Amino acid sequence: xxxxxxxxxxxxxxxxxxxxxxxxxxxxxxxxxxxxxxxxxxxxxxxxxxxxxxxxxxxxxxxxxxxxxxxxxxxxxxxxxxxxxxxxxxxxxxxxxxxxxxxxxxxxxxxxxxxxxxxxxxxxxxxxxxxxxxxxxxxxxxxxxxxxxxxxxxxxxxxxxxxxxxxxxxxxxxxxxxxxxxxxxxxxxxxxxxxxxxxxxxxxxxxxxxxxxxxxxxxxxxxxxxxxxxxxxxxxxxxxxxxxxxxxxxxxxxxxxxxxxxxxxxxxxxxxxxxxxxxxxxxxxxxxxxxxxxxxxxxxxxxxxxxxxxxxxxxxxxxxxxxxxxxxxxxxxxxxxxxxxxxxxxxxxxxxxxxxxxxxxxxxxxxxxxxxxxxxxxxxxxxx
Amino acid sequence: xxxxxxxxxxxxxxxxxxxxxxxxxxxxxxxxxxxxxxxxxxxxxxxxxxxxxxxxxxxxxxxxxxxxxxxxxxxxxxxxxxxxxxxxxxxxxxxxxxxxxxxxxxxxxxxxxxxxxxxxxxxxxxxxxxxxxxxxxxxxxxxxxxxxxxxxxxxxxxxxxxxxxxxxxxxxxxxxxxxxxxxxxxxxxxxxxxxxxxxxxxxxxxxxxxxxxxxxxxxxxxxxxxxxxxxxxxxxxxxxxxxxxxxxxxxxxxxxxxxxxxxxxxxxxxxxxxxxxxxxxxxxxxxxxxxxxxxxxxxxxxxx
Numbered sequence: 001x002x003x004x005x006x007x008x009x010x011x012x013x014x015x016x017x018x019x020x021x022x023x024x025x026x027x028x029x030x031x032x033x034x035x036x037x038x039x040x041x042x043x044x045x046x047x048x049x050x051x052x053x054x055x056x057x058x059x060x061x062x063x064x065x066x067x068x069x070x071x072x073x074x075x076x077x078x079x080x081x082x083x084x085x086x087x088x089x090x091x092x093x094x095x096x097x098x099x100x101x102x103x104x105x106x107x108x109x110x111x112x113x114x115x116x117x118x119x120x121x122x123x124x125x126x127x128x129x130x131x132x133x134x135x136x137x138x139x140x141x142x143x144x145x146x147x148x149x150x151x152x153x154x155x156x157x158x159x160x161x162x163x164x165x166x167x168x169x170x171x172x173x174x175x176x177x178x179x180x181x182x183x184x185x186x187x188x189x190x191x192x193x194x195x196x197x198x199x200x201x202x203x204x205x206x207x208x209x210x211x212x213x214x215x216x217x218x219x220x221x222x223x224x225x226x227x228x229x230x231x232x233x234x235x236x237x238x239x240x241x242x243x244x245x246x247x248x249x250x251x252x253x254x255x256x257x258x259x260x261x262x263x264x265x266x267x268x269x270x271x272x273x274x275x276x277x278x279x280x281x282x283x284x285x286x287x288x289x290x291x292x293x294x295x296x297x298x299x300x301x302x303x304x305x306x307x308x309x310x311x312x313x314x315x316x317x318x319x320x321x322x323x324x325x326x327x328x329x330x331x332x333x334x335x336x337x338x339x340x341x342x343x344x345x346x347x348x349x350x351x352x353x354x355x356x357x358x359x360x361x362x363x364x365x366x367x368x369x370x371x372x373x374x375x376x377x378x379x380x381x382x383x384x
Numbered sequence: 385x386x387x388x389x390x391x392x393x394x395x396x397x398x399x400x401x402x403x404x405x406x407x408x409x410x411x412x413x414x415x416x417x418x419x420x421x422x423x424x425x426x427x428x429x430x431x432x433x434x435x436x437x438x439x440x441x442x443x444x445x446x447x448x449x450x451x452x453x454x455x456x457x458x459x460x461x462x463x464x465x466x467x468x469x470x471x472x473x474x475x476x477x478x479x480x481x482x483x484x485x486x487x488x489x490x491x492x493x494x495x496x497x498x499x500x501x502x503x504x505x506x507x508x509x510x511x512x513x514x515x516x517x518x519x520x521x522x523x524x525x526x527x528x529x530x531x532x533x534x535x536x537x538x539x540x541x542x543x544x545x546x547x548x549x550x551x552x553x554x555x556x557x558x559x560x561x562x563x564x565x566x567x568x569x570x571x572x573x574x575x576x577x578x579x580x581x582x583x584x585x586x587x588x589x590x591x592x593x594x595x596x597x598x599x600x601x602x603x604x605x606x607x608x609x610x611x612x613x614x615x616x617x618x619x620x621x622x623x624x625x626x627x628x629x630x631x632x633x634x635x636x637x638x639x640x641x642x643x644x645x646x647x648x649x650x651x652x653x654x655x656x657x658x659x660x661x662x663x664x665x666x667x668x669x670x671x672x673x674x675x676x677x678x679x680x681x682x683x684x685x686x687x688x
Binding site: 068069070089090091095096097099101103104105106107116117120121164165168 | 583585586588589590591592593594595596599603604607608610
């Protein structure tokens with residue numbers, strides 16, 4: 001699978017530098033009975049915040065651990081600025097890891113933990129002290145330096161782990177599910193802080209997460225992994241709006257998918273006759289031929305729901321997709337309401353309607369007939 | 385009222401039970417020993433004076449008996465260097481044996497803690513299995529192994545490591561073999577308990593922060609296992625100081641450990657007061673390492 005994203009114009013500035021900081025090339029790791037990482041290639045650029053996203057067991061942590069040096073790949077190369085470091089031991093690599101359970105040394109104070117790596121460098125004691133103080137300030141833990149890890153809250157421990165892994169100014173900071181143990185509110189604020197920190201220090205971060213909101217929030221680029229392979233590597237927006245496969249579309253966010261065959265073409269659009277949602281007009285995909293089986297995918301928030309559909313002459317209304325059906329379920333989420341519409345053609349369709357006003361008159365009841373409509377440009381055409 | 389509260393809270397009784405036990409089976413007997421240590425030996429039954437018998441003498445008799453108590457026996461312990469030498473020998477033997485056990489026990493415990501999870505209970509049982517045979521029988525077995533034509537000499541000669549049988553019995557070597565063999569499980573088990581809890585992630589973190597394996601062992605594994613080391617050392621050192629059977633059966637009779645001296649005073653010399661004084665001092669000597677250990681632990685809990 002090609003790891004580079006297909007649309008470079010959406011790439012952040014930092015990622016366009018010529019030579020990658022880290023090049024992973026055809027990396028494979030097998031464990032007894034299964035392939036954890038399967039012939040995977042990936043470039044990470046200096047200054048980038050890269051997220052490895054995937055379901056548990058997809059191999060993302062194994063990949064991170066191979067970068068850190070805790071696992072030895074069966075084949076492939078890891079190049080740092082062009083040098084193969086695949087045989088270097090963890091302590092010989094200029095990377096630091098922030099562990100999922102933080103792995104703070106229980107016998108050392110907060111200061112002792114942060115100073116641990118600095119002391120190994122043979123740094124002068126007064127310099128160590130300075131860096132430790134800097135790091136404590138950076139993660140806003142001034143005054144807690146003399147505490148032991150068991151005297152800290154979960155959020156504070158997380159900060160100590162971060163400070164410890166940043167103290168050595170690693171070429172790349174590896175973060176293994178760094179916020180898995182935090183509650184939602186704290187996680188969100190920590191994500192923002194992490195992002196600010198990365199920008200401020202202009203460091204390269206690789207984060208492993210199974211939380212797509214987290215990946216979307218912090219990352220410049222996201223690599224979506226499944227079964228040891230990278231399904232797609234792209235900036236968050238592209239990943240969401242232009243997923244490469246049905247699997248990616250379904251893994252990242254919510255999506256309605258209808259299978260069908262191409263039946264006709266006009267003005268750069270094609271008609272897809274779906275099995276259970278009628279005919280849907282979509283933008284013409286590359287290399288499309290009549291009779292080819294395709295998947296039409298549409299995000300729930302791109303679909304509008306109304307009683308009669310759009311006013312007829314709304315900007316080339318002929319091309320608007322209208323799917324009639326009956327409301328089968330209403331899910332109220334506060335910021336949005338998700339309607340499940342049982343289409344007359346048979347399929348179930350989910351449409352998410354933003355609750356833009358407090359007292360919303362346009363809400364629909366179960367059993368009510370509605371028209372779900374959307375423009376062709378909002379449809380994604382995917383290979384099966 | 386009090387009774388009702390006690391019955392309402394059975395937990396209170398449970399909390400008192402250990403103290404009651406200690407009072408009944410440790411403090412009270414120890415008070416007797418202290419009292420005897422302050423008495424004088426006599427050819428009588430029991431073999432010391434004064435005898436406190438409140439039932440007979442009443443309050444006046446009790447006061448008269450108290451007036452007769454003296455520290456003479458303790459002065460004897462200091463003035464006659466037999467006792468001082470015995471104490472020193474006990475402490476030396478205990479220290480050397482404990483150090484040997486730490487050196488042998490730590491790698492064993494470390495190896496056990498690194499075994500696959502399903503093999504760890506097996507290893508644990510193997511460590512405990514010797515306890516299923518009486519301690520005394522196992523020491524007699526060692527006499528058998530170490531004697532002139534015993535298994536050890538036969539093996540050494542068969543392997544042509546020695547030509548003549550070596551004299552093992554009645555030497556310090558034999559005594560150390562016996563002590564280390566007998567007490568090793570008490571060293572291994574607490575060490576194992578603390579090493580098994582060690583999170584492998586901490587070693588990875590140490591490696592990540594620039595430690596080689598050896599460095600990570602010294603800077604992470606060893607400090608984290610120190611409470612286990614402390615427990616193992618105390619569990620071995622304290623009983624070995626008072627050890628009587630092993631030195632009596634395996635070591636020579638030229639230099640005695642304090643347990644042997646105490647036995648001599650009590651059974652051979654029938655000098656209960658001196659034997660009691662010896663025991664009281666022994667307890668005081670053993671309390672010191674305990675208090676030191678507690679201090680260390682408190683300091684570890686503090687800010688360090």
